[in-house]
Amino acid sequence: MYNIAVCEDEERDLEIVKQLLELYGARHEWKYALKTYDTAKNFIRDMERMKSIPDIVFLDIYLREGNGVEVAKEMRANGFANPIVFLTASREYALEAYNVDAAQYLVKPLEQKRFFSILDRLFLKTEEEREQWMVLRVGGEFRRIPLDKVVYCEAQRNYQHLCMEDGSKYKVRMTMIELFSYLEKRSEFVKVGSAYIFNLAFIESMNSKTVTFGTGKTIHLPRGSYSSLKEEYFQYYCGE
Known part of the structure; x- marks a missing residue:
């Protein structure tokens, strides 16, 4: 679209x-x-x-x-x-x-x-x-955000928080569905529960309770999300 x-x-x-x-x-x-x-x-x-x-x-x-x-x-x-x-x-x-x-x-x-x-x-x-960028309004300005630097996104009420590889964060007023429409064409991005979008390329390890990214950030997984996330992760890396 x-x-x-x-x-x-x-x-x-x-x-x-x-x-x-x-x-x-x-x-x-x-x-x-x-x-x-x-x-x-x-x-x-x-x-x-x-x-x-x-x-x-x-x-x-x-x-x-x-x-x-x-x-x-x-x-x-x-x-x-x-x-x-x-x-x-x-x-x-x-x-x-x-x-x-x-x-x-x-x-x-x-x-x-x-x-x-x-x-x-x-x-x-x-x-x-x-394929490389998304353009969003951040703090009253249009900003080009490189997709391969987005580690994960977290929904908080009416806002989405984009957490970047360098530790910076962007806060944008939009729904999770609207944000995911920018990301879904790239196979590394997956929705996890109702509050997160993860970049599989940055995941370093995971278990049934937490996921740890290469940046050192650890997030507690939403209940019931581990099984589908694990499947998505192996499909991404193994092409199964």
Whole structure:
């Protein structure tokens, strides 16, 4: 599942983007969640509180309320590193778009062939990124977290605590299900009970009551979780 955000205040142009995304999705059999905005203010406000960070943002430059380039600058300053594609009727801001590391600068009217070519490139890059990183909001900023450095995750009420190899921790406001959606494609991550996600690559030893990671951290296992964890562990290392 991909998260796509489009900030476009011209209804006709917004409909064209939506139609192109729908057609591309149907051809390539991929699923996406789309959020649309007609003002920069609404977009920025939602970005400040959303849990699922957009994989790709389509951003009109000439907005009735605000300028798309300024919006992009604010996003980059807050740590947003995912692709931003500018939509515009003029090439006037091409240089400024380059300065905020825009993935593409599309001049309207949008052409299907060009649009699809860009999506092919961006989704390939996104898939490669997903194999290595997840982008989460931490302390009001977007942060790229390397997956191979996550030792385990612990749920505490409405928050997830990501414990890293170097001893640092990240606290993010999201559910265990939402967090696991970032991790489940990698075979080393498994859910343990209702409160933990373990990285099997870091487990050094375990018994029916505890698990010890290579970092030295020991955790008491949730009741009834040892048998399934042991099976997952041997499948991971032995391919059984």
